[in-house]
Amino acid sequence: MEKVRLGRTELYVTKTSFGALPIQRISKTDAVRLVRQAYEAGINYFDTANMYTDSEEKLGAALHDVRQHVVISTKSGATDKKTALEHMELSLRRLRTDYIDLFQFHNPAVLPDIDDPNGAFAAALEMREKGYIRHIGITNHRLAVAREAIASGKFETLQFPFCYLASDQDLELVRLCREHDMGFIAMKGLSGGLLNNAAACYAFMQEFDHVVPIWGIQYAWELEQWVDLAKRNPRMTPELQEIIDKDRRELAGNFCRSCGYCLPCTAGIDIPQAARMSQLLGRSPYRPYMSDTWYAKMHKIEECVHCDICKSRCPYGLDTPALLERQLAEYDAFYAIHHND
Template sequence: MKKISLGKTGITSDKNGFGALPIQRISFEDAERIILKAIEGGITYFDTARFYTDSEQKLGRALAGRRHEVTIATKTMCRTTEEFWTQLNQSLTDLRTDYIDIYQFHNPDFCPRPGDGTGLYEVMLDAKKQGKILHIGITNHRLPVAEEAIDSGLYETLQFPFSYLAAPQDLALAEKCAQNGMGFIAMKALSGGLINRADVAYAFCDQYDYVLPIWGIQKMSELDEFLECGKNPPAYDEEMRAFVASERAQLSGDFCRGCGYCMPCPAGIKINDCARMSLMIRRAPVEIYMNKEYQAEMQKIKGCLHCDSCRQKCPYGLDTPALLEKNLLDYEEVLAGKAL
């Protein structure tokens, strides 16, 4: 399998990274089976976060006795130094380890620096000196914050959205990281589930020797697809290029990436599903989204409190309330018989 060196960290990995956000949705037993098969298939890089409910616990259980074989990256959304230590120590407990390979600030709205008044970077350094973490990283969805993190020289890795749907300036971040000896980890390589061809997603990322994509996996069939890509890498050929051009034309403009940073919604709206409904019903069998459960979820949009919280939190600057209303109108028209 093709290997990648993650900047100056000294970490090497297969070109398949395991994104452990989706294992929140499955049982401990199913998660363990998938994770162990991933290791047997050559995957060594596992990405999780304190924010991902029981994901760390599931990884910790599955990786018990296999810790020396893998790289674990997790994240903190701390806002204070006290929260930093609480979250770090809980992550260590749940992951059943005494150190974390890469510890990342999780999508902060600024770039933590020494002397910025928060003390966050200082405690990150303290944790590294204590051996609780080995490398300092940052994840983000905001281009200016990501650029600042690279320019600062303070971080060993950057995790940022990267797929064939990304804008040119987003793709350029990966090259800038490589030029600065910084590891680049590609999140949202499937664009939050909107990309439904694993071979094309893999082949696109495989063009970049300095990019480590992490794939969100919750089914054995999904894992099998990426293991096969790793063993027999698909070529990014003319058919794939034409397919990507068509995808970019269809998915250009303002669309929800499903990152979930607008959640929870005080009105109970599942924003990262509802704001993408128009796309999902056109990219999967429509019947999946026409059941009573989805209809009830979409109707919650009518109870929007207009608090503007989702718009303020969106790292992509979307007018989320307007996007929700647009998706609801389209959904109701499809329910009434509008052809897709």
């Protein structure tokens, strides 16, 4: 498989890499089998996080005996030194390894204070000095924090949402990372499931030779799809560009990326799904959303207490309560026509 130099880390990782968030949703047996199949197909980079429940444990079970042949990154949302150290030590045990290739600060609202002796950055420096982590990066959904991270020169990689719906500002981040010799790891390459043409997504990523997309993989067919694309290595064509242009027109403006940082909801609303229901109805099989279960889930929106906590947490600045109200109105209109289909 094609490999990419991950900025100044000098780590060479497969351009097609494995995002391990989804494997927390499947059994350990199935997860270990899937991860091992990915490794045997040539994928050498696996990304997880402390907060992904048992994802680290499953990766450890699948890869501990081939550890020297793979690159593993994990993350912590800790803001103080004590908790960050605890998270790193827990990750090492779960991953069944004595080092982490890339430790990432997990979507901090503000840049970690690199001079705070009791802060999380001090923990990362200490663990790097001891050899337990080898490189330090950061993930984020906020343009301002991402720009600060690049300018600081203290982080070797940036993980940021990036797909063919990218704005000019997103593209600028990619350019800045190249200029600063900083690895760029692309998450949400399918925009939370809204993009459904894998070949178009793959070809777009190939336009950026220093970008490493991590595809979230839960099923064998998803793995097979990305492995096949890596073998065929399709590049941009007029036909694929037409698909991209159509999606850009349909999904232009503010829409929910399903990052989940709005949760938990005070009223128990499934915000990441409900807030993009109209897109899901138009871009995927709609019958599952016509069930009594989904009707009840959508009508939880009527129980919104307008605390605005979700709005304050949204890294994209969405007016989440207003968005939910619009989505419910559109859902009810669709449901009235199609629920008896």
